[in-house]
Amino acid sequence: MNAVIAIIRRDLLLAMRRKSEVLTALFFFIIVVSLFPLGIGPESTLLKKIAPGILWVAALLATMLGLARLFAPDHADGTLEQMVLAPAPLGLLVTGKIIAHWISTGLPLVLLAPVLGLQFDLEADALGILVVALLLGTPLLSLIGAIGAALTLGVRGGGVLLSLLVLPLYVPALIFGAGAVEAHISGLGAGGHLSLLAALLALAVFFAPWATTAALRIALE
Amino acid sequence: MSNNKIIHWFKYGSPQSFYPLAGKMIPWFWVLATIFFVIGLYISFFLAPTDFQQGEGYRIIFIHVPAAWMSMFIYLVMAFWAGLGLALNTRLSSMMAQALAPTGAIMAFLSLWTGALWGKPMWGAWWVWDARLTSALILFFLYIGFIALQAAIDDARRADKAGAILALVGVVNVPIIYFSVKWWNTLHQGASVSLTKAPSMAAIMLWGMLIMALAFWMYSIAVALTRVRAIILEREAHTEWVKELPEVKQ
Numbered sequence: 001m002n003a004v005i006a007i008i009r010r011d012l013l014l015a016m017r018r019k020s021e022v023l024t025a026l027f028f029f030i031i032v033v034s035l036f037p038l039g040i041g042p043e044s045t046l047l048k049k050i051a052p053g054i055l056w057v058a059a060l061l062a063t064m065l066g067l068a069r070l071f072a073p074d075h076a077d078g079t080l081e082q083m084v085l086a087p088a089p090l091g092l093l094v095t096g097k098i099i100a101h102w103i104s105t106g107l108p109l110v111l112l113a114p115v116l117g118l119q120f121d122l123e124a125d126a127l128g129i130l131v132v133a134l135l136l137g138t139p140l141l142s143l144i145g146a147i148g149a150a151l152t153l154g155v156r157g158g159g160v161l162l163s164l165l166v167l168p169l170y171v172p173a174l175i176f177g178a179g180a181v182e183a184h185i186s187g188l189g190a191g192g193h194l195s196l197l198a199a200l201l202a203l204a205v206f207f208a209p210w211a212t213t214a215a216l217r218i219a220l221e
Numbered sequence: 222m223s224n225n226k227i228i229h230w231f232k233y234g235s236p237q238s239f240y241p242l243a244g245k246m247i248p249w250f251w252v253l254a255t256i257f258f259v260i261g262l263y264i265s266f267f268l269a270p271t272d273f274q275q276g277e278g279y280r281i282i283f284i285h286v287p288a289a290w291m292s293m294f295i296y297l298v299m300a301f302w303a304g305l306g307l308a309l310n311t312r313l314s315s316m317m318a319q320a321l322a323p324t325g326a327i328m329a330f331l332s333l334w335t336g337a338l339w340g341k342p343m344w345g346a347w348w349v350w351d352a353r354l355t356s357a358l359i360l361f362f363l364y365i366g367f368i369a370l371q372a373a374i375d376d377a378r379r380a381d382k383a384g385a386i387l388a389l390v391g392v393v394n395v396p397i398i399y400f401s402v403k404w405w406n407t408l409h410q411g412a413s414v415s416l417t418k419a420p421s422m423a424a425i426m427l428w429g430m431l432i433m434a435l436a437f438w439m440y441s442i443a444v445a446l447t448r449v450r451a452i453i454l455e456r457e458a459h460t461e462w463v464k465e466l467p468e469v470k471q
Contacts, residue, residue, distance in 0.1 A: 147386070147390055151370060151383045151386060151387055152370070152373070155370075155373045155374055156373050156375075157373055158373075161366075161369055161370060161373050164362070164365065164366045164369055165366040165369075165370060165387060167362075168359050168362040168363055168366065168398075169390065169391075169394050169398075171359055171398050171401065171402070172394075172397050172398055172401035175401045175402065175404070175405040176401060179404075179405060196401075200397070207393070211386055211389075211390055214386055215383060215386050218379055218382040218383055218386070219379070219383070221378075221379060
């Protein structure tokens, strides 16, 4: 457990020392969200309807940006080899890295989303659902994304390949995440969607670090 | 006695003994595929009656449904071989998975393409965001991802293992994706047209579809075996037995 906390602290410290990378993903999120009204037109009823979808798609893309950095720097300077050799199980260390990735890229999105939601004229309670859905969904994105990041480690054209591998797997998160907000707005209640999202998260917490570890071991062979 | 049989079967787990076996099996699968295609196409064009709702246009399902079935089935088979290759570290299993992927992708593409051709006269649109169509599209993306990942890694063994993990993650995800897309579709009240609501089809149509599915199946095996032979030659090019092959010696 100490090892996990140490890894999280280390990765967060590294992220704080290189603030520009975290901020780039955040501004990317803001810019993508603000591009949609420009492309679609300022009609507020339409924008309000598609706001949850836009925010979620932008969140998917913004988490994708940080994924390439999840293991690549550690792979380049040999830290990853040391983690494999460390007495603590690699799965735990990987979990720590994923948690740190979520805190540095997922959590800021969750905190920023309601502000952007206001631009789209979402009601206060819909914003609340959006935050809860993102809170459940963004760790899921980090977990699934970590598998892709480990698989494409040190591979030619890794960044583009990563999005090709990971984005189809993000589909359920997108559907239930954006669906929760829409279901709430249309009066159906968001409970079902949020439960499913939480179920997916539980499944991913169990399986994703395991698959990521296996992929990392293959990459380091 | 039973011990002998086990050894006998594992013998074909090595590329060296599988290569000639596959070479002997391929013509038979082509023959079977041709027979089934001829019978299936005859049924679908001449014996199956014109549908009273959909007219002649429905006949595309004789290609569409088998292609869609095969695209899903091949993904399972591919993941099975990939998983076996990962677990037992057998090279041939991973080669088999690699050989199946392009055929699966073609089947997925074919089912999407024929679906669009069928959708235009029946639904009045090339594409609707129906649960089946959308999940077939995502399945196609999964195939492309698998092929792209294997193509991007130069070391063949690493490509095998990385691809295997991706295929296994995909297999876990395919049902989740399917159901999520299905619920998404019902929530949005999108396309209300569905194949399941169509009147139950005549027995002869079902037979035509099943025989066409068999034809597609035999075709897929023949093509995958041909491709796996090419992969064996490519990967085992450094070995003595490949250099001794008459087709390589020339």
